[in-house]
Amino acid sequence: MRHIAIVGSGPAGYYTAEAAQKQWGDNVRVDIFDSQPVPFGLIRTGVAPDHQAIKGVSRRYEATARLGNVRFVGNVMLGRDVSVPELQELYDAVILATGAPHDRKLDLRGDDLANVFGSAAFVGWYNGHPQFAGLDPKLSHDTAVVIGNGNVALDVARILAKSEEEFAESDIVAHALASLRGSAVRRIVILGRRGPHQVAMTPKELSELAKLTRAHPEVDPADLPDVAEDAALETGLRKSMAHLRAFAAGQARPGTDAVTVEFDFFGAPRAILGDTRVEAVEVERTRLENGKAAGTGETYRIPAGLVVACIGYQTSPIPDVPFDEQGGRFANVEGRIAPGLYCVGWARRGPTGTIGTNRPDGFAIVEKIAADMQDGSGKPGRPGFDALAEERGIEVVRFTDWQKIEEAEIANARQGAPREKFVAVEQMIEASHRV
Template sequence: MSAKIAIIGSGPSGFYAADTFAKKLPNCQIDIIERLHTPFGLVRAGVAPDHQGTKNVTRQFERTMNNDNVRFVGNVEIGRDVSYQDLKDLYDIIFLAIGASVDRKMGITGEDLKGVYGSSAFVNWYNGHPDFVDLTPKLGPKGVAIIGNGNVAIDIVRVLAKSTEELEGSDLCQHAEEAIQAVDLRDYYMIGRRGAAQAAFTPSEANELGHLAQCHPVILNDDLTQKPQEDDLKAQKNKEKNMEILRDLNGTDRADKPKTLHMQFWAKPVEILGQDCVEGLRLERTALVDGKLQGTGETFDIEVSTIISAIGYETAPFDGLPMDGGIVKNNDGIVEDGVYVAGWCKHGPQGTIPTNRKESMEMAKLAIEQFNGDSGKKGPAGLDNLLAERNVTPVDFDNWKKIEAAEEAAARPGRVREKQVSF
């Protein structure tokens, strides 16, 4: 059966779906449509620049591109160059893998002050995403507060606290590295509404905090004796491992490390202080009351000049796409006849690359099961004609490989690449 398939988004979910379609429907034609010139989505713009091992998953994605029936169609934006209806007219199956890239708001006074950033925007800035290269975040003169205690919060701490030498082998963009190294930041705060036993970071991320050459972690407002209570066995073991790591960190000698990571548990932000720029953050202590998290009414202030909110993300929709709050409206992954969704745009920002792999493959298999046969739709050929009529020049995978080669050739000593940030 010759299905015409459009995958919207070239991150992990999109590529895992493409691989499944290519294997299960060898006669199909697959277009992976991406609004940027570059593929790989969150792997390129979201994974920390010092986590090159995680980024090696792109080698698998490149193998998918070796299939003759799979195309990368970059620099094509849904809603700008082609419409949602265009896609439904051209393809038998539409697979949405557009992720969740819009920062959720904290909803507190002072959130609009200069010096307040969402973690998606901030991470995209130091990872060289073209949309955020001009963010130029205000760093210093006082500390940085990161709201949230997941993996992204730890990533941001590492990137900000590491020395130039510690960033050896990374692909941190030059504009970001120069801005960070130009400021003598000494204090980092990682704020969690609940306790250490409920922290969302993984053991591997927590463990990295003990290996920062210049930054010493300090646990605040938690005695690390609470036992995690998770329904899932794997989650329970991870939380127990987290507690073990934090207890070890708490007993580590500071030595001569000049920087401090203040891991503040049981506190929530209630107000950002300042007139035009951030001057501080007001926090309210929290506690569990009858099993529910509540504020105690006791507040305290910390002096910071920068606040980065890492409390979650929402999907950015395009015209015509049905939405349910911050995600694509769907019924177990089905948006409408012939339209499917997977990953963070399906259920919100949950899970890692491996966990979303399974879901993406299962949704692709469901789409194959429900495919009714060749409808005669034009697919890739029709898209090419439409783009030509509208004077849109797409970027194919060969073009991307040229961009990649140029980035690697431009790398500074000790860096993997220097990302191209404008096209």
């Protein structure tokens, strides 16, 4: 028998559990820990609330979760409730699938002003992550600046741009919907240091900006490279360029013009200005030099009352685990950290790739564990952890408890919405006690 602890119940955690089940069948016991009482990581708290089809991937993880030899162990935080050496005493292999939940810092003068947020916090707020549910961003100014040129920036801009009716079938949490209902934001500037050929935005996400009922995207035609240069791009980026060109040509105006989403290319933020709260972003015009943004010395200001920086994430360091500061992830060689200790998903690679990218990652790490661990070592596994949890008075949330939480969330949904999420750990635990 092999006893495996996976820490993190996001896509990487569940794909790894699926792979372990395929590798060892009945000869493995997998415990999937999570600091939250609810599973699925960024599927619940990252993926946009109006992307329900994408969130549907969690049904696949449920199939794995229901297997008798895979167990969800929620409400247990590695580094707070249990340590890495303790898990290593109990399990043959410990796999860190803790993702990359922290914002990369903007590191600009004024980045600590009120109403300047990183995307982990802002996205966590509208998705009901307990850590960020109380964020309370002020949407009282007509302009918001979203820094970054990836899909997360598009998610944030789209959420700010949508009308209340457009959230009807989403699971955006009630506090965010109420705040957006009263929002004064009418101009959303997506600020990118480089140009259209350097975006990390996918065609599908861009196409959604052309379908909003009260907002339309704007691109300055002068920012577009010569159309002949698109031919050398890889297919996805070429399709994204087609959308940006359509935006520049004014072909994406299906609804009213109440809100604009402006792409401000070749602009590097240099400072956030304001007294106690953000009042403007100072930007330096750039040009491309060898693919990099070089400042031109020309500056301008965007008056704004909200800034959301969507510039990437990093893993949280955990005691006893070597950390790669530069990469913002655990120090590892192809997922191996130390004997018996592994990492997978965003905790291994850093914050890149789609949900699906984590599947081959999960299968690859299980192959490595299979090569490293010839036979079970007789470690205690589940009963050992259960004894420790009882001794420490940890209230563990099981998958069946999560199902009760989910049932209550579905029952609480406003009309047309799939669920109304609990946004506080205590509410989740309370719902898990219901019969």
